[in-house]
Amino acid sequence: MIHGVLSSPQNALRPFLVAALFSLTPLGSQAQVSLDSPAAVGRKIVREVDVVFTGPATMDPARVRAQMSTREGEPYTDESVERDLRSLYATGAVENVDINAVNVAGGVKVIVTISGRGGIAELGFLGNAAFDNAKLAKEIEIKVGDPVDDTKLVAAQQKILELYTKKGFSDVLVTYDVSPSAKEGFSTVLFKIEEGGRGLIGDIRFEGNTAISDRKLRAELTSKEKTFWRLWGKAGKLDNQAVLDDVRKIEQAYQDIGYVYVRVGYRREESGSDKVALVFEITEGGKYDVASVTIQGITIFSQEELTPAILTEAGRPYSGSDVRGDEKMIQDYYGSRGYADARVETRLSDAGPGLLNVTYSVYEGGKSFIRKVNISGNMKTQDEVIRRELPMSPGDELNTVQLETAQTRLENLNYFEGKGEANPLTVRPVSTEVDGFKDIEVNVTEKSTGSVNFGAGFSSIDSIVGFIDVTQTNFDISDWGDFRGAGQRFNMNIRYGPRRQDFNLSWTEPWFLGQKLAFTVEMFYRNMFYLSQADRYEQTNAGMALSLRKPVGEHSYFETTYTLQNINLDVNDDEDPTNIIRNEEGDFLQSKFDFGFVHDTRDSVFITRKGHKFEVGLMASGLGGDVEVWGGNIGGQQFFSLPGDTILSFEGMARIADGWGNSGNANGDVPIFERLFLGGANNLRGYDFREAGPKDDSGEPIGGNVSMYASIEYSFPIIEKVRGAVFYDVGYISTDVTAAGGRDARGVKNGGPIVGDGEVYSNIGVGLRMFLPIGPIRLDLGLPLVKDDFTGDSPRFQFNMGYKF
Known part of the structure; x- marks a missing residue:
């Protein structure tokens, strides 16, 4: 695989489309203020914010305005001026800042005078x-x-x-x-x-541990020994911060089984060349059980309201994780009801040999409401894109759980720097001069959201394919200068290879009509040679699709798609196709609707360890056009996380397709491009693509009307970033296509009898899952357990790159 990435090269994208986008990463800014007459200005409305530099301009004026809470159309207040003062100085890019408010018609003009640092x-x-x-x-x-x-x-x-x-x-x-x-x-x-010395970890040892084995402690660590298979990233390299994190993880593992006063240290020992031995020194101390659990200081809520959710119980071993969970629960209980200043402290006291009293002391604070929500740092991203992700509004009770939700939603947009980066996104309450009210301050630092990806890939289905992909995840179709900031998604994808040529252009508005409703417009051209095993025909689809997706709760969504496309099936006479295939030739105009519901609780689409995905769908084609078919599907996946980081997964799907009306073709009511197929890297892996099912007497897959398949897979870690798998797949397809044997009057094969109709195919196999910097790679070797006249019994090698959604 050859793969390259260019991130946000604005000029490089313009040649691809007029809708070229991309991103100069903006920086956060902050400032300082002086006023002509604060008392006179009062609460007047800001009509203009003018940025003036004394000397060279060291910041973009748009960046200055983005960092300020004083904005056009907002009331001018002393508090906002003070925030702007702190904010602009905090950038380090200014030597001095003055903010002057001058009376103008209908309000004030704010003049920001900046002296830069050169x-x-x-x-x-x-x-x-x-x-x-x-x-x-x-x-x-x-x-x-x-x-x-x-x-x-x-x-x-x-x-x-x-x-x-x-x-x-x-x-x-x-x-x-x-x-x-x-x-x-x-x-x-x-x-x-x-620089200091370079350290590779040659050995990791533990001293003083009796309650927890070396093996279990080693599994807790981020630090790993350097081995030949740890080739990427920080694996096997000494990182002081990671070692300190490992110390805390070991302490937590002990505290969770009652060793409250465990102490963990570490030392490094030279072990030759540039390698070191990392030795963790553990003083376990005694093991403690909980004698009693008490909550003190609560007056607003009752003991009965809080106690049922307390994890720590008398008579059980002390657990540090349970205590931290209790602290979080109590604080969230208060914080979700407006008491944002509530705090919880835990005291441990001796209750006799091996026993502790656990006391939670609560400082309740006062109830707070939201006065304003101030947003700063967004130089390109529109305020509305941020505000619509916030589950709170001015006047609401200040809910700290909602603040966490807002933080997560904004991080998930991937428009702003996140945790661990230089200027992370923050959502926090700040005090105001009005008793009982707080402002919510949202501060962001934008990052590049556009990319150009190019390279080449290979799969056992469509052979080698070159591709180029242009994406902007914070697109603005109305901004013809920069095309960025409205939270829309734009994508252009081109794939070209000997067995497929695709062009795809899509645009998504995630908040259509001001609601959490994603509206997508897609235009496509797909020339698919790989659908026929022996190149007896090729299929070309060209058209457009409109779709709406509506979330339902946290894990579910409904989706409906309308597709209008022209489908051309061109038969290759040189490969002696049967009449079954010849009868599929022609041009078709298809107008169809797809309806689907998905419930998805998977913890990750990359390496899924637990959760499920359930889906059900219906398709109706023929409301216009000349393809009158309908279909449906139901199925899903279930994942179980087992000891040793092993994963057991089940997958299954049932589909049906049938014709209606009077537009059936010579083979039946369902044209081949709407029939159902099995075989290949994504279902029955012991068979070639589309091979497990009905075929004509030349071995060409013709598909069917009803299909079912199921799969069970067990995966396990081998070495870092590589997992192994064993699997079993089973499925069948039935068809209503019929054909007589021999040849017709023209000498063309009729294509009968049909081979594999209703046959139950199955396979076993082994596989590798590699998660490399260039992307995920799946390798499977499937052995067919059932064969027909054309499948044979030799193992099939399946290769694919990418995630299976």
């Missing part, structure tokens, strides 16, 4: 031996001429740290200095690097 005249590195200057300069994405911005410098410092840590330099220290340059008004930035 630009970078020189950029250097000191102390780096493992990486050259060019590599570091490319990594940090800062260049000469950029404004001096502490936010970007800290982010660059972190990128250098991560680069060294991935190489095993666990003790690296990175600092930077900003000093005046010989060029007046500019600065010199110098990154100083103390």
Whole structure:
């Protein structure tokens, strides 16, 4: 597989479509204020926000405005001015800021005067031996001429740290200095690097553990020993932060079985060359049970309301996870009812040998309501795109659980920097001068949301395929300058190979008509040679589709799609097709509706360990056009997480297709492009694509009207990023196509008798699941247990790249 990625190269995308998009990553900004006459200005409406620079402009004016809560159309207040002052100074890109409010007709004009810190005249590195200057300069994405911005410098410092840590330099220290340059008004930035030694983990040992075995403790750790199969990322490389995290994980494992006062330390021992032994030193202490559980300080709610949800119980071993769960439950109980300042402290007291009293002390605080929701940092993304993801509004009770929900929803958009990044997204309450009211501050730092992907792939179904994919997940179809910021999704996909040529263009509005209703428009052209095993025909689909998807609760959605397409079936006379295939030839105009319901609780679409996916659907074609068929399907998947990170999964699906009206073809009512097939990488893996089912007497699959299949798979870890699997698949298809034997008057095969009609096919097999940087790869070797005149009994090798949704 050859694969390349370009992220958000704005100019590079324009040649692909007028709808080219992409993203200069915006930075967060913040500012400071002085007022002509605050008392006189009062609550007047802001009519204009003007940004003025004294000296060179060191920030984009749009970026300045994005960081400010003082915005056009909003009331002008002292509180918003103070927030803007702190915000703009926090960027590190300004030396001084003044904010002046001037009376104008109908309100005030706000003038923001900024004195910047100048630009970078020189950029250097000191102390780096493992990486050259060019590599570091490319990594940090800062260049000469950029404004001096502490936010970007800290982010660059972190990128250098991560680069060294991935190489095993666990003790690296990175600092930077900003000093005046010989060029007046500019600065010199110098990154100083103390690399330290490079450490690879040769061995991990435990000392002092008797209650938990080495094997169980090792399974808890992020740190891993360096082995030949750990080739990617940080695996096997010493990372001080990961070691500290491992110390906490070991302590937590002990506390969860009653060892409250366990102490864990660690040391490093040289083990030759550049490898070290990592030794965890454990002092277990005594094991404790819970003698009593008490909640103190509650006056607003009763003991009876809170006690049933308490996990910690008298007479059972102490569990740190249960105690943390109880603290979270009590705080959420209060926080979800407006008491955002409620806090819980846990006290442990001796109750005799091996016994502890657990006391939860609650500080209730006062009830709060939401006064305003302030959004800052969104230079491109429209306020409405953010606000519609927030489950709260001004005037509501302040619900801390909803704040967590808002945080998660905004992170899931993937438009903004998240946890662990330099400027993470935050949703938090802040105090106001009005008793009983708080403001909600949403601060974001935008990141690139456009990409161009290109490369080549291979599967056992459609052979080798080259592709190019252009995507913008924060698209704005109405902004013909930048095409970004409205939260829409745009995608253009081109695939080209010897057995398929596809072009697909789609646009999605996730909040159609102001509701949580996704509306998608798709245009497509698909030329599919791979549908026929012996190239006896090719199928071309060209048309458009309109779809609506409506979420129902947290895990379900309804979807309906209307498709209008022209389907051309071209028969290849050189391959001596039978009359069954010849009768399918022609041009068809299809107008069809698909209706579906999906309930999906899977924990991940990448490596699914638990949960299920259930789906049911109906299809009706013939309300216009000349293809009159209907169909339906029901099925799903179920996953179980078993000990040792093994996974047991079941999958099954039943489908039906039948004709109605008077537009049947010469073979029956259902044309071949709506018939049902089995075989290949996605169902019966012991057979070639479409091979497990009815075939004419030349071996060409002709499909059927009713199909069912089921699969059971057990997967297990082998080495890092590689899993093994064993599986069993079974299925059958029946058809109403009939044909006489021999040849007709023209000497063409009639195509009968039909082979495999109603036959139950099954296979067993083994597989590998590899999760590589270039993408997931699935390799399966299936052995057919049932054969017919054409399938044979030799094993089939199935290769595919990508996730199965």
